[in-house]
Amino acid sequence: MASYNIFLLPGDGIGPEVTAEVEKVAKVVSDAGLAKFEFEKGLVGGSAYDAHGLAISEADMARAQAADAVLLAAVGGPKWANVPYDVRPEAGLLRLRKDLGLFANLRPALCYPALAEASSLKRELVEGLDIMIVRELTGGVYFGEPKEITNLPNGQKRAVDTQVYETYEIERIAAVAFEMARKRRNKVTSSEKHNVMKSGLLWKEVVTDVHKKSYADVQLEHMLADALGMQLVRWPKQFDVIVTDNLFGDMLSDVASMLTGSLGMLPSASLGEADANGKRKAMYEPVHGSAPDIAGKGIANPIAMIGSFGMALRYSFGLIEAADLIEKAISDVLAQGLRTADIKGQAASSISTSAMGDAIANALKKAI
Ligand code: IPM
Numbered sequence: 001m002a003s004y005n006i007f008l009l010p011g012d013g014i015g016p017e018v019t020a021e022v023e024k025v026a027k028v029v030s031d032a033g034l035a036k037f038e039f040e041k042g043l044v045g046g047s048a049y050d051a052h053g054l055a056i057s058e059a060d061m062a063r064a065q066a067a068d069a070v071l072l073a074a075v076g077g078p079k080w081a082n083v084p085y086d087v088r089p090e091a092g093l094l095r096l097r098k099d100l101g102l103f104a105n106l107r108p109a110l111c112y113p114a115l116a117e118a119s120s121l122k123r124e125l126v127e128g129l130d131i132m133i134v135r136e137l138t139g140g141v142y143f144g145e146p147k148e149i150t151n152l153p154n155g156q157k158r159a160v161d162t163q164v165y166e167t168y169e170i171e172r173i174a175a176v177a178f179e180m181a182r183k184r185r186n187k188v189t190s191s192e193k194h195n196v197m198k199s200g201l202l203w204k205e206v207v208t209d210v211h212k213k214s215y216a217d218v219q220l221e222h223m224l225a226d227a228l229g230m231q232l233v234r235w236p237k238q239f240d241v242i243v244t245d246n247l248f249g250d251m252l253s254d255v256a257s258m259l260t261g262s263l264g265m266l267p268s269a270s271l272g273e274a275d276a277n278g279k280r281k282a283m284y285e286p287v288h289g290s291a292p293d294i295a296g297k298g299i300a301n302p303i304a305m306i307g308s309f310g311m312a313l314r315y316s317f318g319l320i321e322a323a324d325l326i327e328k329a330i331s332d333v334l335a336q337g338l339r340t341a342d343i344k345g346q347a348a349s350s351i352s353t354s355a356m357g358d359a360i361a362n363a364l365k366k367a368i
C-alpha cells in the first residue's frame with residue numbers, strides 16, 4: 001500500500017478544529033486499504049509567531065518542501081494585528097506559496113443541490129453550479145517589487161505595490177486552465193483589465209497565443225475583471241473555467257464562494273510545476289480564513305478543509321475514486337439535512353464541527 005507524508009499546518013483560529021476532522025476522514029481511507037497517511041504537524045501564522053517570532057520557521061519550511069503534500073487550514077487573527085509586517089501571519093502562507101513554487105491555485109465553486117437555499121442568490125441561478133477558478137498564485141501584485149511605503153519631503157507618504165507578470169508566468173497558468181477545461185465543459189474565460197493595465201494587455205495577448213498554438217479545440221473568451229465580477233452574480237452558470245491573476249483571483253473566488261452557500265464550503269489546491277516524474281509540489285487549503293470570531297467554539301464548518309484533503313487525493317495521490325467518494329459523502333450528509341451554523345439557512349438546528357466530521361467520515365465508511 002502506498003504511503004504518503006502529509007505535512008499538516010493547522011495555523012490559527014478555527015484551523016486546529018477543522019484539521020482534526022480531516023484526520024477522521026483520512027483514517028477511513030486508510031482503513032479501507034487505499035493508502036497510508038503519515039501526518040506530521042507544524043506551525044504557521046500567528047501560532048508560529050508566538051512560538052518563535054516568525055510566520056513560519058526554517059525547519060517547518062524544510063518539512064513542507066519534503067512532504068508529499070501540505071495541508072494548511074488558515075492563518076491570522078486580531079491577536080497579531082500589530083506584529084511587524086514581515087512576520088505577520090499571512091507572510092507564512094505567502095512564503096509557502098512562493099518557495100514551493102505553487103503557481104496554480106485551483107478553486108472549484110460547486111453548489112451542492114441541498115445548499116442552493118443557503119446561497120444569497122436565487123436557487124435557479126446557483127443550483128448545480130460547477131465552476132473552476134484557476135488563480136495565478138506566485139506573481140502579480142502579491143510579490144512584485146518595489147513594494148514599500150516611503151516618506152516624501154513634503155511630509156506625506158507614498159505607497160507602491162507592483163503588478164508584474166512575465167510571459168512564462170502567464171503561459172504556464174493558461175496551460176493549466178486549458179488542460180482543466182478539456183476535462184470539464186471545454187470553456188475558458190480569461191480575465192484581466194487590459195483597458196487600464198499593461199499587465200492585463202500582456203495577459204490577454206499571451207493567453208490568446210497559448211490558445212492558438214496548443215488549445216484551439218477549447219472555447220476561449222476574454223472578460224474584463226469588473227465585468228466578470230458582475231456576471232458571476234448575474235448568471236454564474238455561463239462559466240466553466242475562469243483563469244485570472246493573483247489579485248483578481250483572490251477577489252473573484254471570494255465572490256464565487258457565496259454562490260455555493262458559504263465560504264466554509266470551498267476547498268483549494270495550489271500546485272507547482274511537474275517534475276520529470278510528473279510529480280508536483282502541492283498545498284491544499286480551504287478558501288476561508290481563520291474566523292477568529294468563532295474559534296474554539298466547535299461550530300466551524302469543516303467541509304472546505306475535508307474537501308481540501310479530497311483534492312489532495314485527486315491531484316497528488318491519484319486516488320480519484322476516493323476523492324469522488326469524499327465529495328459524495330459531503331453531498332449525502334448535506335442531503336440528510338445536517339448543517340453547521342454557517343449553512344443553517346431554514347434548518348431547525350445546526351451541528352458541531354466534530355459532529356459534521358463524524359457524519360462525513362461515517363458516510364464515507366459506508367461507501368468506500
Ligand atoms: C486567500 C487569502 C490570502 C490571499 C490571504 C490570507 C493572504 O485571502 O488565500 O484567498 O490573499 O491570497
Ligand code: MG
Pocket residue numbers: 250251254
Ligand atoms: Mg482570499
